[in-house]
Amino acid sequence: MTTLTEAAESGSTQTAESAESTAYAILDIAREQVLEGGEGLNEAQLLEILTLPEEAIPAALQLAHEVRVRHCGEEVEVEGIISIKTGGCPEDCHFCSQSGLFDSPVRGVWLDIPELVKAAKETAATGATEFCIVAAVRGPDIKLMNQIKFAIDRINEEVDINIACSLGMLTQRQVDQLAEWGVHRYNHNLETARSFFREVVTTHTYEERLETCQMVKDAGMELCCGALIGMGESVEQRAELAAQLAALEPHEVPLNFLNPRPGTPLQDQPIMEGKDALRAIAAFRLAMPRTVLRYAGGRELTLGDLGTREGLLGGINAVIVGNYLTTLGRPATADLNLLVELNMPIKELQKTL
Template identity: 90%
Template structure:
């Protein structure tokens, strides 16, 4: 006999609390979702998908990202091959502005509405801010797309500058739970990240603040992170899964189990029913094609297409074709003024 949602009380609770009332699950409730048995996973994903459709709609937001500065970062984020402190093959490279504009055009051609300029830095200096301003102006002259930035920790002046230049969204990930953060990063604090996030929101930019799962955190810490993100209330949460990189402290960590990744997708949707929940790095390795499809039917409503900062992604056409197969429309551009 086919199991129903009522076999697992937490899913019955989530149906009433999240789907019907739009109130996200608590940290304790999220632990229950994250520890559901495998046979409950399809029901959890189905419920998360229903929550996504009711509270976010059916369309999917597509984004491309490109790095204006790759490698040579002074921070020691243990998962990142762009740190200049580790013996990784990634070295400092600056991207020409013309190449950046070309990448923005190629991103827009996929139907994407967001283009994110990323730099591997602790925070931007005057040189980088000037280059970003020039890049924003050039892109706006030639491409009809929203521009986002991810430039590390900001000062209030830099936040105000980016907002004044028309940056639509700023990315600054929490990455992991507060209780696990010191095991992943030691060169800056969790509170410093929160300060930048608070300034971004106060300035009127949309906040993109995400997670990197599979770094050795416990199930309880995944629930903690989802609850902390829900409390921060970002517009968007990108979900990354660890792709262990050579030369980093986490190179031997191993890849997160695909079913655990899907449980996390469902849990993060049930924690944040109205948030843009975006597929980001590592999903190809962790989930593969079948799992990627299941995630789109389990709460995901946005995706980064093409390659990531230092790792290869799926071809953009693979994701776009999958959205067609799933009858999920791509969100149209709503350009900020």
């Protein structure tokens, strides 16, 4: 005869088994839908990935890695970035120390063309295939566009590397010019979900960002459109962002984790937990099985060396090496040595100009 205690223990065991089965059910669905069918998870499904129990994270990362290899291949793309104009930006992106509206230690600095060419050469020497020129502006004026044209010409004369740009919001004429000059890829991040956007930016709209992204795609340039997570958004908004990026179908998604900067409105925001960052890596890969998913800013602080390794084995297939725009990254050699250790081949340059 079963006692009340035995019945309670049995019920507790069955409940635990049921909960574990439910927790992993989304991974079975993702294996069939994403790995086998090549169709990314929808927003509701992504929320399930983002709320998986901690013990399920390794399984989610393993599946994301399998998806990456199946749909993107084994190669890892390496990129370096440099700012032609740092600081003094008129926009109020609450995470950014380059805004001229905040009491930030970052001050306006312009690089000259020889410095850009030198940086491009140094970037190419690491094995990188992409060099991104960034400017902290709302959008480029004619002076900046002329400098970009001159820089592109000089870099192409001396360095064998693809050139990308990130110059803020563009007009149709500027999009057409960049495409004509051979810009390989244009970066314009959504940063966060539509429903959270006004919490972190008020000087321009989510729709304005989308407009530039669409013009870039229509002009035939590759669109690099990234995310910055850990800004105080809810886990539901994180799923929303992944789904909105997937709908945009960018070629590349840089995945940034907030590194709270002094003087910005988000300076006191807690650093995102590593386990949540790993859940996000898996979710973004399962949302976009064929997209280049790039490690970007904040990973050193949020994930550390061990987490960086786990992410590379969990769906990441591109990295920014060296320093970021206003924060320090890992030494390029550290990332390159890690790729070698993990037997991840670096993508060879395929010039598009």
